[in-house]
Amino acid sequence: MNSLISYISSFIKRAGSYIFLATLVSRVFSFLASWIALQLLQPKPLGNVLYAWNFIVFLTPLVGLGLHQSYIRYGALLKSDEEKKQLLNYIIRNGIIGSVIMTLLVLVFSYLYSFQTTEINNYLYILSLVFVPIFLFETIKVRARLEHQNKRFALLEITYNVILIVAVFSLSFYGKTTGYAFSFVLTPLLTCLFFYQQLFANTTTNQKPHFVDFEFWKYGFFGGLSNVVTLLLFAIDILLIGAILKDPEQVTIYRYLTLIPFSLLFLPRVFITTDFVAFTEKIGNANYIRKYIKGYLLLFTLISLLICLTFYFSGIFFLALFDASFTKYNQNFLILTVGICGILMLRGLYGNLLSSIGQVKVNFYITSVAIIVNYIANQQLIPLYGIKGAAITTACLMWMTGVATLVCFHFLYKKFLLSLK
Template identity: 35%
Template sequence: MDSIKTYIKNFLSRKGGWVFSSMIIGKLFIFFSSWIALKLLPQDDLGYLLFALNIILFFVPISGLGATHGLLRFGSFQETSDSRQNLLREVLIKGFIFSTILMGSIIVMSRFLTIKMPGSQFYLLGLSFLILTLFFLEAIKTYYRIIGKNEIYAKIEITNALILLPAVFITCYFFGIWGYLSTLVLTPMLATLVYFPKNIIQTSTSGNKLLGIDFWKYSVFTGLSNSVTQLLAIADIFLIGYLLKDPAQVTFYKYLSLIPLSLVLLPNAFLMTDFVSLTTHIKNSRYISQYIKQYISLLIIILLGIWTIHFIFIEDILKFLGRDFLPYKKVYLFLLFGVTAVILLRILFGNLLSAFGKARINFWIASFSVVINLLLNLYFIPTQGILGAAITSCLTMWISSLLSMFCVYYFLKKSGK
């Protein structure tokens, strides 16, 4: 119990309370925004848009050639504010160029990417601009993390959420599905403009010396790893759309996964707050081992509470989404069990591998898991529908989580010698 208290104390000292609060507000507002869209928009149109959105979310981690990931790790080692500002400036310039190329590539490939659901093509064209707006938002958020201002990072998250919720209601009510799409694209840019660090414009151009081969190798592999990990989350949506060709089933599965996936906000808050500290202490095996012990002890207690609530209120949770969701109780519970592995193991050990600089390991674990996911989905979805997709997600979440854990303990043992 003392170790848990120490963990929470250290978390709060790094403004973790701000990060956690912002993520709760952000997830709640995103959830309610999605719920508003579900109630106000035609189900088939929403299904087509969600299919296109999942395609974009797959590419988002490699926007800017993954430069925001490099900014986080390499920025953590910079000793002066000028060097961090120069690094951010070069990330923004080069990231904008690479993001524009990626956006153009998606536009060119849009017909191919939506060949099985052609009703999604025009939505994909509009949503492609998210590549740019989300890149700038993530770069500015990352900058405030590496300079130790987690409270400003949190304020950006809150601002984004505060803009999103009323905007979704207004635009969906008056402009329908295209109003919803416009809100999704423009909201990140508005939040970015509010907190854009003005002094970055005046910094020198010497920061490009910081973006060497090691920076780009780490950035690209981390971006690819996150994209492949994102594919694990959205492969089900792709294959449900391709195999069942039913946008209504896409909508059901997407909304059933909202609450389970939202639960990862707590471990994400911990690791987002602590990543810079973990990176600077990554060669101290005793420090890392103690952190793992404290984290897992706390998360076991939290997960017991989550499962208790679900066993008691599962039907009420599904009714909140709508009575049409009640027949999908097993789908929801399989997704929740898979997310349990992500909360307890995957987020922690995946971030530790990144802190070790082992982005390639994360990439190969994610790639292996995707192969398993695709093979199992191709078998289960035609016979079990979206329940098969949930079973597959559950299995692959546990496989990737356990592999990450084994790799971290291998490197810890190796570094401890």
């Protein structure tokens, strides 16, 4: 119990409560922005914008070729403020170039590939401009975390979502769907303008930092790829249900069944966002890391038990909030809930610890294997059990990937500690 109290106390001291509050506010504001768009725009053209935006979202983890992810890991290991400033300038220069390349690639793709309607191509032209602003915004957030300014990080998140609501309302009202598409580009851009000073750092030299090498670039790129395949892992169930069952209603039901369990994934993100820099700075201290793991596991074991008990006794109530007909899928809902606990307890922690020791590529490999297993298993289980088969596959893979990250971390961490001697 002392470990749990100490863990929560450290989380609060690092302004974790601000990040928690900012995350909740951001989710509410994001939902409100979506609701506003639905009220102001016609469903069909709105759907075309969202289709194009989902394509862009799939690529956003790779903005700046993932350099902002290298920035947080390598920046946390640096002791000198001068080196951190040099790294920031290097990240900004090269990340902008990488993001511009992504924009050009999407523009070329949009020009060459014909979607079912030219409107989607036109929206992709607009939305391709978002990569540079998103990269700069992510970099500003990383700098706040590296400087242990989690309050500033929380302010960044809230500012972004306030601007999003204003942009969505005003641009959708006056510019309809085109304005709505531009709101996605202008929101991170305007947020960066509010915090533009965080994009600059005065240094004695603008030369490439001496520690930047191929491994530095590879870390960021694999970090981006890992996030891309994670998005695909969560999306593949929907795609396979639609392809195998050919029943849009079952796709809709499954999407709503996953809505509540998947929304709980913000919990480990809040803690890891708060603590990643702190435990990366001390990653060579085995006692500290063991203490951190113990505190995290105690907390999220209790949270997972509470979630399972709540949904076991009240799952039908929550499903009825969507539609009374959904209650007959309560068992599927519980299966997904148990699966989510595998991420809450294991993968959320050990996946980030792997990143902290520079083994982000292992996360990519584990998730890639999971996608293959998901495809093979669902090809067998969905025809037999319908969406319940998809729920079983997803739940099992959540625990399997969690256990895989646990085993890989403990094995690789021993090697990492030996490399420090």
